[in-house]
Amino acid sequence: MASLTGAAAVLLAFILAYSTALTIYRLFFHPLARFPGPRLAAATKWYEFYFDIIKSPGGQFFKELSRMHDVYGPIVRVNPDEIHVRDAAWFEVLYAPNPTKRNKYRPSAEMAGLTLGIHGTVDHDLHRRRRMAIAPMFNKQSILSAEHLIKQHIDELTDVFESYLGTNNPINLQTTFLAYTTDVLYHYMFDTDAGYQRDSGAAQQWRHSMDAVAQATPFLKQFPSLLSRVALIPLPMLIWVLKRIQPDVAGLLGTHQLMASIVSKYMASKPEEDQDELIATKAVKPRTLFHAIEASSLPPHEKAPTRLAQEGLTVLFAGGETGSRLLAHTVYHLLKNPEILEKVRKEILDAAGDSNQLPDMKALEALPWLTASVRESLRLRAATTSRLPLVTEKPLAYADWVIPPNTPVSMSHGDILHNEDIFPDPMKFMPSRWFNASPQQNRLFVPFGKGTRMCVGMNFAYCEIYMSLAVILARFDLELYDTRWERDVHYTRDCFLGEPDPASPGIRVKVVADHKTFTRS
Structure with a gap:
């Protein structure tokens, strides 16, 4: 027993000595030691942990980050290893286009657990090659050629609205638009029929799964x-x-199983004679994301x-939630501004x-x-509330500061899109601001990011949003409900995407009238 007590004492002494030495190093000898910011944030990442995990309702470090800049200026050391900059003029320096080389900060890349997808x-250079491989699925020619496909799902969307x-x-607009x-x-x-719009129970469960991801994100940022x-x-x-401890997250893992099944079917049905078809995908839309990758110059592994x-899961998680939120928020803003809604509806008709x-x-x-309404909703939404750290192999200069190489450096979209010097009255929904937008406003309209990681x-x-909005706004009279x-x-929370109050039941509307506009022919 005495030996165990002695061993515990030695271990405790070692931990205290190590922690003390690490703190002294970070505060006085670390390459970032002279950069401004709270001393506690420079000493330990537990500072950020407190704001994101302990301080109610979670995900609060983005507010503390704003306070840091108010106190310490445009460049701040936000934790022992990272620098954050709040200066719109520098956004295009950090998020520069090719051939400027920017690596992603590894902890940020690992957070979603999808390190083999482009987001992770x-x-x-590997990101550039992977992005080029899937680019044929996202070019405008491919998307416009698939308008008929999107219209099929808009028909199902109108069926849902009509049923109410x-x-x-x-x-619940978030649930409906996410489906x-x-x-x-x-x-x-993926050339797969998911059928969420035809199954309200599955749609609701998918919404709960996405909410569970949001709840977990502040924790995953720390670990x-x-x-x-x-x-x-x-x-x-x-x-x-x-399923027994967190069924909503279990539903999300079911999506992983489904994606593995889709890939297995693709691999099993991939005949050798498809090579001519794969080569042709450089000129037309590939059949699936996987056909695009197969047709690329990426190596076999x-x-x-x-x-x-x-890669499939990356596209699915990134695209579904962001698009549905934008649709819900745009409808909200237009219903709150009926005079603008009437102008939008009239020009569609x-x-x-x-x-x-x-x-x-x-x-x-x-x-x-x-x-203008879509752009303004995108600007207000500033979907990604999390800072987006990149790493450069060379020193970066900001004002009189030289940021050492291999330092994670980040900025936040909200600091640009809600900057009152660039967008006066920044929290007001004002589509008319885009009719005479300045070159600076157009250049710093960055809801999708900028540079090589855009x-x-x-x-x-844009395509799925414009088309569905046009139909819903022209066909139905809606009114906000509570x-x-x-x-x-x-x-009010940073969960990678901005989240409202945990008590929110969502953006909800009632269907008041159906004008039968753009019904199935």
Whole structure:
């Protein structure tokens, strides 16, 4: 017993000595020691842990980060290893285009547990090759060629809205639009019928799974390698355990199983004679995301089933949630501004003329009020609330500061998109600001990011959003139901995407009338 007590004392003494030495190093001898910021944040990552995990309701470090800049200036050491900059003029320096080389900060890349997908790729050159491989799925020509596919799912979306007419029951827009965007992604990317819009129970469960991810994200930011370790557990066993302790997360792992099944079917049905078809995908839309990767110049190990599945999951998780949120928020803002809604509706109907047919994407993009409303909703939403750290192999200069090489450096989209010097009255929904936008406003409209890590799915997102908005806004009269900005729309937590109050029931509307516009022909 005495020996155990002695060993514990030695261990405790070692831990105290190590912690003291580490703190002294970080405060006085670390390459970032002279950069401004709170001393406690420089000494330990537990400072950030407190704001993201302990301080209610979680995910609060983004607010503390803003306070740091208010106190210490535009460049701040936010933790022992990372620098954050709040200066719109420097955004294009950090998030520079090719050939500027920027690696992703490994903990940030590992957080989602999908290190084989483009979002989880650390190395700049490997990211560029992986991105080029899937680019044929996201170019404008491919997307416009698939408008008919998106229209099929918009028909199902209108069926959902129509089913609520006269019921006095509200629609949860996030749940409904998530089912739509997910169905479109499965069909367009994987040639798979997910059927969420035809199964309200499955749609609701998928919404709960996404909410569970949001709840877990602040924790995963603090322990970014956790999911990679959990992935070592056999998936069936992991699902069995989670069904008993966290069923919403278990549902998410069911998506991993489904993606593995989709990849298996693709690999099994891939005949040798498809090579001519694969080569042709350079000119037309590939049949699936996996066909695009197969047709690329990536080496064979980059076309292995596990790699394909992780790329598929990356696209699915990145595209479904962001698109659905933008749709819900745009509808909210237009319903709160009925005079703008009427202008949007009128120009959609004018573009259709007497045809009662939805105008194509090119025509919709040319509509000034619709386009300005989407842009303004994107600006206000500033979807990614998390800072986005990159690492450069060379020193970076900011003002009189020289940031050492291999230092993670980050900025936040909200600091740009909600900057009152660039966008006056930044929290007001004002689509008209885009009719006479300055070059600076257009250049710093960065909801999809900028540079080599810019969102690859921008054109796809615009297409599914423009087309569905046009139909819903022209066909249905909606009214908000018990929806409040402070509780249901304005984000109060950083869960990678901004999240509202945990008590929020979501953005909800009632269907008041159906004008039968753009019905099936």
